[in-house]
Amino acid sequence: MSRTYLPVLLLMGFVVFNAILMIGLSHLTMRSRPTPVKQSAYESGIPALGEARERFSVKFYMVAMLFIIFDIETVFLIPWGAYFRNLSCAVPLTNGLCPSGQVSMFGLVEMLVFMAILIVGLVYVWKKGALQWD
């Protein structure tokens, strides 16, 4: 690893330091005079209704599941997109360019097959009404 990531590390360190500083300072300077109103959960200014710990609908879970699946599809699309120039050439690239007449459909077709199988899933989800909230 080179030192290319030093700025990222500095940013991370700054964020952690800043968070600790803000929480620490507010703890040091606060005067604790709790009242029941102050201790209630802040819900956009209106009194909170019931508990936060309710059972949530399974619909949220299904949205999250479908999100993971199509997220993984994206994981495959990113390296494919980055490598597409090499995949669509029958011979190795010369200076990052494909010699004329050597363009192949290999890269496009393999991803189309992959996408086609997943689109069957998308159509199934759509037809089942799983994307409908009711």
Place this chain on the structure above:
Amino acid sequence: MGLFYTFHFYLFGVIAIISAVAFVTRRSPVAAALWLVNTMFCLAALYVMMDAQFIGAIQVLVYAGAIMVVFLFVVMLLNLGHASDVTDIVGGKTKLAAGLVGLLLLAEVFVLWKDDGAPAPVPAQQELEPGVIDQVAAPLFREYLLAFEITSVLLLAAIVGAVVLAKRRVT
């Protein structure tokens, strides 16, 4: 490599281990999940240090992002109640099994570490541009093409499974 590398390796490694221990010992499931996110971020940092930037980015996107969302939704779905109400329902047999598996993993790590008598063959260091993912993409889309295509069938099965389970009408 050098001191810079070693320092950050131990920094992220120690944070990852502390977060993992906190993850299994917290009573509140949401707090446990957030500790797991911390572990994932440290693993991503370790991947980046190994010049596997793409895997590091995926680690954050998929594990710290998507999979943690599902964990939290499952916690909300099951509604375990207040952390103080949750009691350990795991019996002695399960604890014994967990302990044995833990010991086995520890033994495995020990064997791998002891086995390192001769210096491991260092792979030829290629001069890589940071962030290049050709090393991942080339084998994935050429040699392992069939596996890549079959992955889509696996994902399709997951889609159908999720819909069938979640859309079932309770009679």
